[in-house]
Amino acid sequence: MNGSRMLENIKRILGLKDIPEELSSLYRGAHNEREALILLKEARRRDESRRRRALQDLEVFTQMEEELLEEGKGEVSESRRLMLARRVKEIRGKSEELNSRIDNIYNKRLRIFNEHIHSLETVLELTTEELPDKQAMEEMAIRAKELLENLEKSRELAEGIALSTEPPQPDEEEKQILKEMERRASLEAEKEEIEPAPPEPAEEREGVSEERREIRKERPREEPKRVENPEIEFEE
Amino acid sequence: MVTRIKTSAKPVFVDRKDALVAEERFFERLRNNLHALQGIFNPLDGRTYDASARNRIEKSLDVRTAEVKHAIKRLAERDLQGLYEEMPKNRILLNEITHKELLGARGVKVVVAGAAFNPIEDLISSGRSARSMGGEELARIKDLIVAHPDVFYYLGAFATTSWDPGCRTLLIGPNYLIALCDRIEDAWRTYWAPDTRWRGAARAFDLAGEEEKIEAVHRFVRRRPFALLMDEMTEDYVFEELGYAIPIIREAFERIAAEDPFVRFDTGARPYRLIRTYG
Structure with a gap:
């Protein structure tokens, strides 16, 4: 299949009407990297098969050369030997030509294709996930930094405010109320001093409480009264 | 300048079974071609005769089959019948195209013949052969078939191995034309003697x-x-x-x-x- 037919097939597969050459410099007018990759892989496959064919042809030449040399070895007729020698010379010429074609064209071109295909594959792999816009990223980073700075400033401010603040001063009315509170407190204290309350023995209280706890532990948990089947109860 | 050189062809061996099958196929194809033949040209009188089945008589010559039997008796020691069944028979098939004139008897005008050629002795003794068929045997069989000077003969000579290049000089005569048939790499091959008298008869041997x-x-x-x-x-x-x-x-x-x-x-x-x- 020649190149143009292959291109037609690719266009058909991709559903494209035409691929103008001037549209893209990727490869043979491909619109995008993916198209270029397909075309390049096709081109590489064609060159690989050309190289393979050339190598097979070289084997044919080598085999025939060998046969003719063998034949010439046992040939007694000088003219026939000369003919065989000429034929071997021709074969060697063709072999050289073919070797040169493999080295100078196919091998070199395949290296180039491989390199470009590798680059395109890398590009395609990297572009499968969309990255954010650079400007947006920069703006967001600046904004984030500013916000963090503001937060820090607020924190510092808050701390500063906490250190410098004096306790609130009561007004006149509040002062009087406070005095009243103090007065009442001193009165209660005096009263307690005059009539001290008999203190409860701590041990006894503790013993009672422990006893109560033990009673709680020992007392089995009352099972909820089960309601038997009323019919059976009636029969008993 | 390119040196054209003919490398020595490797001999292709044919065994008894291959030869027998090839011979049978040759006659089968020849018969099919003859059935398809509508008319046949006789260069002796310049007339084309109706070659349909009603004007065609098929005959078989057993002379060479008898020769095969004799050769087996001469060369083989045991299982002669088994060997004979395995062997190609070197058969000869004649198709006489007859014509009846308005006032006269029916007579043979043209004969289309097929003859198989096998290296019989090699096949009997060693079971296989690559020996090509020579001019001597071809000339002998031609003389056997071409019996009447006023009848024109088209002969298809089939070799199960191959033909010697020298045979090509024996293919044209005053009242006969010979086509050499053989098989090369599983393909049927025919060499017609270069002659303008062939006309449509050449198709009979195009296998x-x-x-x-x-x-x-x-x-x-x-x-x-x-x-x-x-x-x-x-x-x-x-x-x-x-x-x-x-x-x-x-x-x-x-x-x-x-x-x-x-x-x-x-x-x-x-x-x-x-x-x-x-x-």
Whole structure:
């Protein structure tokens, strides 16, 4: 299949009407990297098969050369030997030509294709996930930094405010109320001093409480009264 | 300048079974061709005779079959019957095309004959052979068949191995024409004596159909990559080897070039040829 037919097939597969050459410099007018990759892989496959064919042809030449040399070895007729020698010379010429074609064209071109295909594959792999816009990223980073700075400033401010603040001063009315509170407190204290309350023995209280706890532990948990089947109860 | 050189062809051996099968197939194809033949030209009187079944008499000559039996008796020691059954019989088949004049008796005007040639002695003694058939045997059988000077004979001589190149000098006579048939690489091949008297009778010995011939050319090209690489796969070369008509060879060449991206049908100069291309 020649190149143009292959291109037609690719266009058909991709559903494209035409691929103008001037549209893209990727490869043979491909619109995008993916198209270029397909075309390049096709081109590489064609060159690989050309190289393979050339190598097979070289084997044919080598085999025939060998046969003719063998034949010439046992040939007694000088003219026939000369003919065989000429034929071997021709074969060697063709072999050289073919070797040169493999080295100078196919091998070199395949290296180039491989390199470009590798680059395109890398590009395609990297572009499968969309990255954010650079400007947006920069703006967001600046904004984030500013916000963090503001937060820090607020924190510092808050701390500063906490250190410098004096306790609130009561007004006149509040002062009087406070005095009243103090007065009442001193009165209660005096009263307690005059009539001290008999203190409860701590041990006894503790013993009672422990006893109560033990009673709680020992007392089995009352099972909820089960309601038997009323019919059976009636029969008993 | 390219040195054309003919490498010594490797001998192709044929065993008893192959020879027997090939012989049977030859007669089967010959019969089919004769059934398809409508009329046949007699160069002696310049008339074309009706060759349909009612004017055709098929006969078989047993002379050579008897020779095979004698050879077996002479060369083999045991299981003679088994050996005979395995062997090709060197049969001769005659198809007499008769014609009745308005006032006269029915007479034979043309004979289309087929004869098989096998290296019988080799096949009996060693079971196989690659020996080509020679002119002597061909001339003997021709004399056996061509019996009447006023009847024209078309003879298809089939060798299960191959023919000596010298046989090509024996194919034309005053009242006979011979076509040499054989098989090359599973393909039927016929060499007609170059003569204008053949006309439609040549078709009787054309043993392969068009598609078979195209397939045979395919095989021929595929098995000779060296000729292709040396730009020697010409239509003339294939014609020399297979004997097929040039239009059929060209058709086959076109198909090969269409199928194989590394082969191009070069029609820039004659003879047309297939050449290697990597483009």
